Amino acid sequence: xxxxxxxxxxxxxxxxxxxxxxxxxxxxxxxxxxxxxxxxxxxxxxxxxxxxxxxxxxxxxxxxxxxxxxxxxxxxxxxxxxxxxxxxxxxxxxxxxxxxxxxxxxxxxxxxxxxxxxxxxxxxxxxxxxxxxxxxxxxxxxxxxxxxxxxxxxxxxxxxxxxxxxxxxxxxxxxxxxxxxxxxxxxxxxxxxxxxxxxxxxxxxx
Amino acid sequence: xxxxxxxxxxxxxxxxxxxxxxxxxxxxxxxxxxxxxxxxxxxxxxxxxxxxxxxxxxxxxxxxxxxxxxxxxxxxxxxxxxxxxxxxxxxxxxxxxxxxxxxxxxxxxxxxxxxxxxxxxxxxxxxxxxxxxxxxxxxxxxxxxxxxxxxxxxxxxxxxxxxxxxxxxxxxxxxxxxxxxxxxxxxxxxxxxxxxxxxxxxxxxx
Amino acid sequence: xxxxxxxxxxxxxxxxxxxxxxxxxxxxxxxxxxxxxxxxxxxxxxxxxxxxxxxxxxxxxxxxxxxxxxxxxxxxxxxxxxxxxxxxxxxxxxxxxxxxxxxxxxxxxxxxxxxxxxxxxxxxxxxxxxxxxxxxxxxxxxxxxxxxxxxxxxxxxxxxxxxxxxxxxxxxxxxxxxxxxxxxxxxxxxxxxxxxxxxxxxxxxx
Amino acid sequence: xxxxxxxxxxxxxxxxxxxxxxxxxxxxxxxxxxxxxxxxxxxxxxxxxxxxxxxxxxxxxxxxxxxxxxxxxxxxxxxxxxxxxxxxxxxxxxxxxxxxxxxxxxxxxxxxxxxxxxxxxxxxxxxxxxxxxxxxxxxxxxxxxxxxxxxxxxxxxxxxxxxxxxxxxxxxxxxxxxxxxxxxxxxxxxxxxxxxxxxxxxxxxx
DNA sequence: AATGAATGAGAATTCATTCAT
DNA sequence: GATGAATGAATTCTCATTCAT
Numbered sequence: 001x002x003x004x005x006x007x008x009x010x011x012x013x014x015x016x017x018x019x020x021x022x023x024x025x026x027x028x029x030x031x032x033x034x035x036x037x038x039x040x041x042x043x044x045x046x047x048x049x050x051x052x053x054x055x056x057x058x059x060x061x062x063x064x065x066x067x068x069x070x071x072x073x074x075x076x077x078x079x080x081x082x083x084x085x086x087x088x089x090x091x092x093x094x095x096x097x098x099x100x101x102x103x104x105x106x107x108x109x110x111x112x113x114x115x116x117x118x119x120x121x122x123x124x125x126x127x128x129x130x131x132x133x134x135x136x137x138x139x140x141x142x143x144x145x146x147x148x149x150x151x152x153x154x155x156x157x158x159x160x161x162x163x164x165x166x167x168x169x170x171x172x173x174x175x176x177x178x179x180x181x182x183x184x185x186x187x188x189x190x191x192x193x194x195x196x197x198x199x200x201x202x203x204x205x206x
Numbered sequence: 207x208x209x210x211x212x213x214x215x216x217x218x219x220x221x222x223x224x225x226x227x228x229x230x231x232x233x234x235x236x237x238x239x240x241x242x243x244x245x246x247x248x249x250x251x252x253x254x255x256x257x258x259x260x261x262x263x264x265x266x267x268x269x270x271x272x273x274x275x276x277x278x279x280x281x282x283x284x285x286x287x288x289x290x291x292x293x294x295x296x297x298x299x300x301x302x303x304x305x306x307x308x309x310x311x312x313x314x315x316x317x318x319x320x321x322x323x324x325x326x327x328x329x330x331x332x333x334x335x336x337x338x339x340x341x342x343x344x345x346x347x348x349x350x351x352x353x354x355x356x357x358x359x360x361x362x363x364x365x366x367x368x369x370x371x372x373x374x375x376x377x378x379x380x381x382x383x384x385x386x387x388x389x390x391x392x393x394x395x396x397x398x399x400x401x402x403x404x405x406x407x408x409x410x411x412x
Numbered sequence: 413x414x415x416x417x418x419x420x421x422x423x424x425x426x427x428x429x430x431x432x433x434x435x436x437x438x439x440x441x442x443x444x445x446x447x448x449x450x451x452x453x454x455x456x457x458x459x460x461x462x463x464x465x466x467x468x469x470x471x472x473x474x475x476x477x478x479x480x481x482x483x484x485x486x487x488x489x490x491x492x493x494x495x496x497x498x499x500x501x502x503x504x505x506x507x508x509x510x511x512x513x514x515x516x517x518x519x520x521x522x523x524x525x526x527x528x529x530x531x532x533x534x535x536x537x538x539x540x541x542x543x544x545x546x547x548x549x550x551x552x553x554x555x556x557x558x559x560x561x562x563x564x565x566x567x568x569x570x571x572x573x574x575x576x577x578x579x580x581x582x583x584x585x586x587x588x589x590x591x592x593x594x595x596x597x598x599x600x601x602x603x604x605x606x607x608x609x610x611x612x613x614x615x616x617x618x
Numbered sequence: 619x620x621x622x623x624x625x626x627x628x629x630x631x632x633x634x635x636x637x638x639x640x641x642x643x644x645x646x647x648x649x650x651x652x653x654x655x656x657x658x659x660x661x662x663x664x665x666x667x668x669x670x671x672x673x674x675x676x677x678x679x680x681x682x683x684x685x686x687x688x689x690x691x692x693x694x695x696x697x698x699x700x701x702x703x704x705x706x707x708x709x710x711x712x713x714x715x716x717x718x719x720x721x722x723x724x725x726x727x728x729x730x731x732x733x734x735x736x737x738x739x740x741x742x743x744x745x746x747x748x749x750x751x752x753x754x755x756x757x758x759x760x761x762x763x764x765x766x767x768x769x770x771x772x773x774x775x776x777x778x779x780x781x782x783x784x785x786x787x788x789x790x791x792x793x794x795x796x797x798x799x800x801x802x803x804x805x806x807x808x809x810x811x812x813x814x815x816x817x818x819x820x821x822x823x824x
Numbered sequence: 825a826a827t828g829a830a831t832g833a834g835a836a837t838t839c840a841t842t843c844a845t
Numbered sequence: 846g847a848t849g850a851a852t853g854a855a856t857t858c859t860c861a862t863t864c865a866t
Contacts (some may be wrong), residue, residue, distance in 0.1 A: 007829060031237035032324060034856060045831045094849060097290065116322045118238060154389050157375055158368035165367020175360055181358050188394075195864060241840060252850045253842080261839065413757050418842060443649035444736060449834065455853045460655060462837065528734045544864060565786065565799050572781020574776035581775055602808075610763060653861060663861080674861065736830045 010052075017052060022063045026105040030060055030116040035093055066115060067106040068127060085142030089188065093163065094181040100167045107171040109143075111164060132156045151194045151197045159188060222249045223258060228269045232311040236266055236322040263325050270320060273312040274333055274412030280305045295341070295394065299369065300387040304375045313377045317370060338362045365394060422464075429454045429464060434475045438517040442528040443534040460608055469531055476526060479518040480539060486511045497554030499546075501600065505575065514581045519583045523576060544568045571600060626677065635660045640681045644723040648678055648734040674736050682732060685724040686745055692717045701761030706752070707806065712799040712800060718785045725789045727784060750774045777806060 008016070020042035024033045035056055038162040039046040053059040078095035079088065100107040137157035144154075166184055169175035226248035230239045241262055245252040259265040285294065286300035306313045320330040342362035349358075372390055375381035420428070432454035436445045451458040465471040473543055490507035491500065512519045526536040546567035555564075579595055581587035638660035642651045651675055659665045671677040696713035697706065718725045732742040756773035761770075784802055787793035 010829085012827085028324060031321060031322065035858085046830085046857090047831060049861080056857070065850080083231075083411060102215035112321055113317055116235065116237065120237065139844085151389060152386075154372065154375070154386060155393060157371050157381075158390060158393055161371020161374075162368040165363050168367075169360070169363055179357075180360060181335070183357065184364060187361060187364055211832090239836085253848060254846090256841065257847085418705055422850085425850085441734060441736060443734065446834085448834095458836090459838080459852060460850080463851085468836065524733055528647065528649065530647065563797075563801065566787070566798060567782050567788055567795075567805060570780040570802060570805055573786075574780040577775050577779020577782070578772065580779075581772070587772060587775075591769075592772060595769060596776060599773060599776055652859085666825090666829060668862070669826085696858090 013044070013048070014052060017044065017049060017059075018066055020062055021059055022067060022105050022109050025060060025063060025113055026108040028157070029113045030120070035059075057117070060114075060120065061119075063109055064120065066125060067103075067110050070103070071106065071110070085138050086189065089138050089142070089179075091186050092138075093188075094178075096163065097167060097170050097177045097181050097184075101170050101177045104173075105170045107167060107187060110188045112168070128160065132160050135159055162187070210235045219250070219254070220258060220292075223250065223255060223265075224269055227265055228273060228311055228315050231266060231269060231319055232315040233279055235319045236326070240305050246277055248403070263323070266320075266323070266326065267329070269315060270326065270329060273309075276390045277312065277316070291344045292395065295344050295348070296387075298344075299390050299394075302369065302383075303373060303376050303387050305385045306375050310377045310379075313373060317374070326397075334366065338366050359395060370394070425456070425460070429456065429461060429471075430475055430478055433471055434479060434521050434561050435518050437472060437475060437525055439522040441525045442532070469537060472526075472529075472532065473535070475521055476532065476535060479515075479522050480541075482515070483511060483518065483522070487518050497550050498601065501554065502597045504550075505600075506590075508575065509579060509582050509589045509593050509596075513582050513589045516583045516585075519579060523579070531555070540572065544572050547571055560597075574599070632670060635662065635667060635677075636681055636684055640685060640723055640727050643678060643681060643731055644727040647731045648738070653677075674803070675735070677740070678732075678735075678738065681727055681735055682738065682741060685721075685728050686720070687764070689717060691722065703756045704807065706804045707756050707760070708799075710756075711802050711806075712796075714781065714816070715785060715788050715795045715799050715802075719788050719795045722791075725785060729786070746778065750778050753777055780805070810819045 001101065017038075022037050024038050024041050027033075028037075034048055035049055038059070043048075043082045049059060053062055075095045078099075081088070084155060089095055089186055104114065110127075111124065114120045133156070136152045139152045139159075148203060166175060166180050170177055170180055223244075228242050230244050230247055233239075234243075234266060241252055241255060244265070244377045245255055248255070255265060255325065281298065281301045284305075285297045287294070289297060317335075320326040327338055338359065339362070345358045345361055345365075372381060372386050376383055376386055429450075433450050433594050436450050436453050439445075440449075447458055447461055450471070451461055454461070462472060465474055468550065487507045490511075491503050493500070495503060522539075523536065525618045526532040544565065545568070551564045551567055551571075552580060575596065582589055582592055635656075638654050642656050644661055645651075646655075653667055653689070654663055656677070657667055660667070667677060671680055693710065693713045695744075696717075697709045699706070703708060728745075729742065732738040750771065754770045757770045757773055781802060784793060784798050788795055788798055
């Protein structure tokens, strides 16, 4: 149909392959996606995949890598480091959710499917750990009387977990980006005490 | 000749198989665990596995099912429904983390590996959704002036996400159960504004 | 046709597989024989081959091993160690050639095809080296005034090489066993000088 | 941009390719050497290989052919046809072993690897057969009272086999050329009876 | 003249799954 | 009730070979 037998320069083919691979992996997962299917989706032959990426594992790694870079760059370009920690956290959240909304396959491939194989659990854990570290530092900077690092770190774990969960909803189209961002920001800084429209309330006790 | 040719009552056999399956699945994931390995670990023959569970998918489903029941029962037995929503959330968090700490393979199988196959993403999503619903109702009950359901639901998504992230740390031995529980409870009700030792502060601004 | 779907005890299947494998390998060589073809020849499925032998390489190794054992045993059983070295060498030659004549595929697999893969060149070299050592010792024992080992060893190399070449002719049906054996024995002990019916002649010069 | 895009005269290119091919084939064997590797070693592109030689098989054939010619020429140039058969055999042996010592890759490619593929066993057999014929005629000429051809032929088979075995040792550096040549010559004309330092002895009998 | 880009065809290997005893 | 024996169907990966420029 698409007559994809054209001679393309290496760089273009690479993207074409990665696009197809990200798409298929994100839909069916690492193990349930065969190289045959990816080749078909990319409208090239299997040997090309192997020529460019060496193995299925490396191909998946390349997907991970590209998507992570794009994500990092997008979020990095979006935020203004001169903001206060408070504002910074807010704009990061907002930027992240917007990126994910605009690149749904990417997010799924990165966080959901990557755990499918022992070979990548590691990579994903490392990526996540970096984000957690960053958030942890933001928290530390945004709090008046800092405490030992351990607490901030675990708080960051929780916040990033919350963010991932919401992001997943965004990626499936089950959440509106702006509302989700507001909610997360509110939740983070004020906790449930400040649940919507209940600003000065103390935790409800019977 | 070799041992293991014992006649065991069905119920015992079943548990023996599920134990082995949960163990292997949780270590190597769904796709990277073969029926051979499970049969070997359970010290029975492969046909027995098929006799009892029909297929690999069903076996994994049975693992999921059993672990989920145990989890639900443990947490259910642990909490007192007569508490205030506030107290209830706290005791649920605490109970959940303690259960996970005591049943690490179980948690991993449930939440991490289950997403490996399309066949179970669904099941896990449903299980998670139930918990989210419950948390959502707790939030609604614990807040003075309720808002439309959507918001509470998404907040619950975030909270459960945070809980899962922390629980994962507990399951890998990277977090202390009691400290993690306290942190989560504080975070949930007071937000970051109420970060440790900073109770009435407003967000720090430079 | 042959309805080979019968349930056979392990030992029987093993031989059946090795028979087929030796046959195919000896005809087409290691690389040019696919596991498919061997499975078909053995009238079993490919997974059986892998179940029993693990890999193509191991299967070939098993062929080599079995054929070598049979060869060694046959020759060992055939000779009388109480003979003089002279007689011994003669009866070994005769026994070897007779074995090869009766087991042509075996010989080819052992000596010709085994060199096809780097993986086995080693094994064959070792096997040959043992035979050379043995011949070397026979020569040493059969000669009045022994010399340093080095010479006997290289002589043994030459004799074994001659033997292999003749054996190959036997295996292809191009040489009569008895005549070949007599010729080799004569050649070994008397050299060309003692070529048939020319016992005391000096080399003919024009 | 990269080097190697030079325009070279056909003859030079051909040698460059054959050199690389002989080198790689002799190290890894026919089947275990890919066209990619040869092209890389020759510092040209694969299509060039195909342009010049048509197929892998033909390329190997060309290697065989060139090496055989060189071998034949070298040995032919080295010997003096006016010698007696006795001297002739001696000088051929000596010349052959010296050539092999000086061109190890060549020998390996010719005799060892060529048998790897059915496609060349034939060629090698033919080449060997020619040598055997020649030796056979030398033997006939060097013996006073000729016998039926069959015997001389098989003797030649044995002698050439012995020669190949020794030559292989020379090619691996495990034998000294001159000692090996002397030993072979002695062995051929006098047999084991005349084992070194035992010139007039009759075969040892207990 | 020379090559980067591309592929058809097939190889080894691994599973989940099922008989026949 | 329990299992050793057996396989159909994929899957990953490689290689000799050929276009299009």
